[in-house]
Amino acid sequence: MKQLQSGFTLIEVMITVVIVGILASIAYPSYTQFVAKGARGDGLAGVMRVANLQEQFYLDRRSFTTDMTELGLSVDPWVVENTYYNVDTTLSGDDYTVTATAVGVQATRDSACATISLTSTGAKSPTECWK
Known part of the structure; x- marks a missing residue:
């Protein structure tokens, strides 16, 4: 019998381990790009929020400010909710530029969009980061 x-x-077992390793090596870069793009969305939202606050500040006082606390935010520079971007404003004459700068792991993970900016005239840079 x-x-x-x-x-x-x-x-x-070894064949299964090799297959899982190949799948992981393909999936991990896509995953990190997806996570970086998601975190970038929070940076873009932060830039838009500060720009809106700047416009409201201008309506109230007829000038722009570089002090984020005057806009009602807690600190200067302001840190977005996911803490991957610091948002600050610079003035040039009667115009402002709101800039989000990536910090920590986001700066290396999303190096093409490490600095995102929006001007008072509506110019966005880099343009590929706003898509």
Whole structure:
């Protein structure tokens, strides 16, 4: 009478490990790009929020400000909710530029969009980061 064996051989386990390793090496770069783009969305939202606050400040006082606390934010420079971007404002004459600068792991993960800016005239840079 034959005896049935159950279980996996070492070769079967090694083939499974190799397949999982190949899938992980393909999936991980896509995953990090997805996470970086998601964090960038929070930076873009922060830039838009500060720009809106600047416009409201201008309606109230007929000037722009570089002090984020005057806009009602807690600190200067302001840190967005996910803490991957610092948002600050610079003035040039009667115009402002709101800039979000990536910090920490986001600066290396999303180096093409490490600095995102919006001017009072509506110019966005870099344009590929706003898509």
